[in-house]
Amino acid sequence: MSAMGKLKQIGSELKAHSPFTLFGALTGLAMMLIFRNISHQGIYRLFYIFHPAHVVLSAMVTASLFRLHEKTKSFLVIAIVGYIGSIGVATLSDSILPFFGEEILGAVIPTESAVHSHSPEAGAEKTEEGEHEKELHIGFIEEWYIVNPAALLGIIIAYFLPKSKFPHAFHILISTWASSAHIMMNTYQPITAMLITGFFIVLFIAVWLPCCFSDIIFPMLLVKADGDTCILCEGGKHREH
DSSP, X not given: OOHHHHHHHHHHHHHHHHHHHHHHHHHHHHHHHHTTTSXXXXXXXXXHHHHHHHHHHXXXXXXXXXXXXXXXXXXXXXXXHHHIIIIIHHHIIIIIHXXXXXXXXXXXXXXXXXXXXXXXXXXXXXXXTSOBOOOOOOHHHHTHHHHHHHHHHHHHHHHHSOOOXXXXXXXXXXXXXXXXXXXXXXXXXXXXXXXXXXXXXXXXXXXXXXXXXIIIIHHHHHSOOOTTSOTTTTTSOOOOO
């Protein structure tokens, strides 16, 4: 496929997967409202449930697509593609983009009551001046013994049972929930309609672009695929993923 053909197919894939990402972002907002009063440690635990789960699913999808379309049987090559495509993109989606979104929206600026509820005893850190220290959670470093094995598990599953359709939908949802948990860990402002709108935009961007890159664009750049074939449909045309 030509470079222009790949670009057109990538655009088509992004468009096809935007409605489900929209739904995922709405579930992320619902989760934030449901757990808005949970402690910092509770949100931290939620993040390290959803983030490793996201890594597993991302590794499964990325490695499966590469395995199916490139027809390679080299575990090392599949593992490299699956690890980079899952750890790198999951970190961007669940941590880095939400972190910048939190800062842009001003959610990390604490109120007096919020500082009390996020006290050091609850697990949050403060600077010497007493202000909240913003936290960027890089899972494969911070909790390396959980996140890196999660990527390996996804790669192994993909190597022996290469499927892409089923995990992709859950990948979007789990990624949204992980991003939501990261935002909640650094949110010190009251949840207003304006802030909810901003969070929705952040969640959509943080999930849509990185997850589609991991599941679609990254494998597509490495494999030879027919221009009329949806790379997620295992040989078919566009279907619900």
